Amino acid sequence: MRSRELVEIGERIRQRRKDSHLSQEAFAEKAGISVNTVSRIEGGQAAMSVEIFSKIVAILEADANELLGKSKGKLQGKPYLEKLFCRMWELKPKEQEIALQTMTALIEGLEGKIHKYGGENRKVPHIC
Numbered sequence: 100m101r102s103r104e105l106v107e108i109g110e111r112i113r114q115r116r117k118d119s120h121l122s123q124e125a126f127a128e129k130a131g132i133s134v135n136t137v138s139r140i141e142g143g144q145a146a147m148s149v150e151i152f153s154k155i156v157a158i159l160e161a162d163a164n165e166l167l168g169k170s171k172g173k174l175q176g177k178p179y180l181e182k183l184f185c186r187m188w189e190l191k192p193k194e195q196e197i198a199l200q201t202m203t204a205l206i207e208g209l210e211g212k213i214h215k216y217g218g219e220n221r222k223v224p225h226i227c
Contacts, residue, residue, distance in 0.1 A: 104168070106143030111166050113141040115159040118188070130154045 116126050123141075127134045132151060139145035140155075147155070156163045187198055 102143060105146060107168055108166060109141040109143040111168065112155060112159070115161050115166070116141070119159055121158075126158065129158045 116123070121129075123134050123137045127137045130137070130151065131154065136145065140147055140151075152163070152166075155161075156166065159166075187195055190198060
């Protein structure tokens with residue numbers, strides 16, 4: 100693996116770790132590696148075994164392809180969804196549940212809403 104790829108993977112791992120509100124120390128403990136190893140991985144200075152990478156994916160609840168840079172995720176090109184997701188991520192668990200229930204009810208209501216197109220009644224078309 101090229102060093103630039105290691106740096107990019109490390110940057111993605113660091114960002115996910117920070118997004119998960121984990122310190123390097125807490126992350127290292129969960130992964131069963133040293134803080135120095137975490138620092139080297141995040142800095143692109145060390146490759147990791149498949150076993151360690153698998154642990155990292157599980158700890159971060161991440162998609163392996165996304166960490167590897169093979170997939171940009173479903174939110175790519177949709178900054179409004181990224182912003183909404185980030186705002187929900189910052190909520191407390193109970194608040195997340197309430198927001199999700201509210202959004203689900205709203206979306207279900209919109210999906211069932213009838214609009215007139217060219218004189219005909221049709222359901223709102225799906226965008227995704």
